[in-house]
Ligand SMILES: O=c1[nH]c(=O)c2nc[nH]c2[nH]1
């Protein structure tokens with residue numbers, strides 16, 4: 325199942341192939357269709373038999389923090405208290421490269437064992453911890469867009485930098501990592517609350533010098549945060565304007581949360597072709613608010629989804645999709661009822677568009693990389709029972725979002741390379757050189 329078009333504008337966006345096949349060559353999809361037909365057309369192809377499960381495009385998480393994997397679950401606080409008491413003390417520990425490497429491994433494992441194949445990752449405030457992250461990411465084969473987080477006020481001294489250092493360290497990281505293997509760079513001021521105009525200008529200088537890097541930050545997440553930003557930037561029209569004036573907004577800009585965004589800001593986000601990364605579990609856990617999805621879409625703002633680990637509650641994009649659905653239900657008249665096709669789109673293709681990678685990933689179209697997650701619930705599990713009795717593909721997809729967890733992720737590929745296999749599903753036992761006799 326995949327969504328090669330946008331279900332918010334196309335009622336037939338969900339494509340389902342029962343007993344389908346994908347021909348993969350050099351990591352890319354070169355043909356697709358009915359399995360029996362493909363088997364006749366390509367008799368020499370090695371077959372990976374994925375019956376008994378559902379194959380989806382790999383999930384694309386467009387907002388997630390690498391230093392926060394070990395503090396997931398700090399419930400009971402609003403954003404600014406949670407940052408002070410839980411998050412920033414942990415982020416300061418990444419001054420140690422040894423600690424940072426262990427955290428990076430935990431983080432990357434969390435992504436791939438949940439079926440996430442591409443992520444836009446908030447890095448560390450420490451340059452060396454960002455190097456460590458990219459080194460470890462290269463080992464896993466995941467696609468990562470990541471950057472050094474920069475701030476020069478309101479956090480803790482050891483996490484602050486200067487505009488000059490932000491520029492020089494950012495430049496060195498871009499030159500070392502951007503476009504190397506599956507890594508890309510994102511210029512990442514933490515949020516305007518912790519950034520002077522000088523830091524935002526340093527970020528803009530990097531983006532001017534390297535026009536194909538990405539930009540990401542937070543926006544309009546929490547009412548107290550929004551008020552403080554207003555006081556800190558008296559010359560700006562609103563929160564978005566603090567980034568806009570610095571020249572940071574464009575097609576590759578992803579702004580996380582956007583819960584309390586005004587109509588003026590939405591109009592400007594659309595005009596700049598920015599993406600809002602909706603993080604429903606984080607918004608629920610930190611009590612930030614209910615994301616106005618309908619207003620974003622009506623204004624023409626592109627929306628993707630992120631887990632926001634560790635404000636969010638885990639790496640599962642299935643859980644995130646379900647929470648997005650819940651929040652729209654809770655909004656009543658103001659909400660947008662979401663179908664399983666919307667949830668799949670938000671978890672996959674919408675993320676590819678946010679990263680301007682829609683020509684390479686996000687669906688199973690011919691020419692795309694084979695980035696995929698095979699969901700196969702353990703035999704005897706509740707989800708297994710539900711899927712065995714589902715009467716339509718839409719029911720199957722809804723059940724995956726409502727019940728699916730990490731335990732249901734059996735195999736994951738990026739560019740045709742297997743990056744995760746659950747115990748018992750390691751490649752060789754289901755790959756056969758000769759086509760098996762089909763068993764109905
Ligand atoms: O959810 C969030 N997590 C963070 O780490 C953060 N920093 C600034 N604003 C933030 N919001």
Ligand SMILES: [Zn+2]
Nearest residue numbers: 389542580632
């Ligand atoms: Zn965040």
